Amino acid sequence: ATPTAIMVGTGQGARAGMLVKNAEALELAEKLRVLAVDKTGTLTRGEPAVAEVRPAPGWSREEVLRLAGALEQGSAHPIARAVVDEAHHAGLTLPAVDAVRSHGGKGIEGRVEGRALVLGAPAFLAEQGVAVPAEAVAELAAAGQSLVAVGVDGAYAGLLGVADPLREDSPRAVARLHALGLRVVMLTGDHEVTAAAIARQVGIDEYRAGVLPDGKAEAVKALGAGGLRVGMAGDGINDAPALAAADVSFAIGVGADVAVEAADITLVRNSLEGVADAIDLSRATLAKIR
């Protein structure tokens, strides 16, 4: 390929909101057959908010929110911020938390007011010996909400549903990618039913749910089995290994014009449509060379 055409393409990309770190990525983009897409912060805005609080019998909404908020002060997860904000909105004063242990992609545990708290995905609470009622899980997950179950001293205390709105142009982006002939596969650590609901809203028919952070890189490699070129779009926060495992990686959701270290192409407009734009640009650039 002629370096000049690639340089011109890279310049056009920059003007269209694509920061191309790696010129080879621009050549490879048109060869992508599969695009793996992170859900939270990529298809969705990454601005989760607590939509529902379902206390278990014998618990009040306030007490569940107060304890969950206290524990989430010890976590950097976006869901944690949503829970803390909701507790503050409810006018609650949050007690201190100690002995915090984070379990990446699953949840968190810690001690609040001398009680042992666990919080996170229902499957994680089950691992900790706390059973979460299936009906509440099914109902909130069917609405596309992320699930935050709360256990106190080994007993189930309640379930929070956290909603993160889709980015407005995600459905259009997925339609364009399908029209370009790509398989689009959503990867998420969320519950199966939550994943299915979001996938349906955005027009994606393939997804992998309950994937832990390391599992996302494995999933990207598996999608490339047989030599298919695989792209990965993520927000670069906890999906850097998956971005690194892809042939071409795209970062969105970082705002401004900060190039993401782990990504070949940073989409500064924070829209998944940038992936389709990059493939279009790749085709146009290479057509000039041929």
Ligand code: ADP
């Ligand atoms: P995604 O893959 O969509 O970015 P994550 O892997 O970050 O999602 O999280 C998956 C699930 O793990 C969440 O939906 C939630 O149930 C649970 N989880 C992980 N960490 C936390 C936390 N600090 N607070 C609440 N829930 C958590």
Ligand code: MG
């Ligand atoms: Mg994410």
